[in-house]
Amino acid sequence: MIRSARFAGFVHEATSMRRRRSFVVLCLVAMTLIAAVSARSAPQQREQKLPAAEWKAIKKVIGDQRAALVAGDAARAFAHATPGIRAQFGTPENFIAMVRAAYDVLISARYAEFLEGAVIDGVVIQPLRVIAPDNTVQVALYTMEKQKDGRWKIAGCVLAPSTVQAA
16 A cells, blocks of 8 residues: 555656756747847848648658558658758668657557747748647757758658647
């Protein structure tokens, strides 16, 4: 009885610490985004807006990569990464192994929806809200780069906790 009470206390404390850590990470991400946006003047913000067709193309790239990841198609998923990311991982197998280890929620999510994208200091960010099977909500912040041929590629992704809770 004492042992299970201690274990329950440990689990509660660990959960509480994870929530606090998630909140701190979310606050840091939010403060960084707010600082970057507010540091720019209004004319610069207008210059850096993308047309709706560009956002549609960006969402298609992310959606196609996610579909490839879910299907286990490493080569197709890898093809959506920038040349720099492809050089870093070398092979589609190395890439998908990294995604499975660090970004598994992108594969296992029971729900995903795009949020409004932004251009911050010239960097194109497309958020994707994902809900994991355990109802944990995260936001994947994709950094996108337009290639010389006009196509969009994924240059990186950061997972951040969300303040939204799944039902």
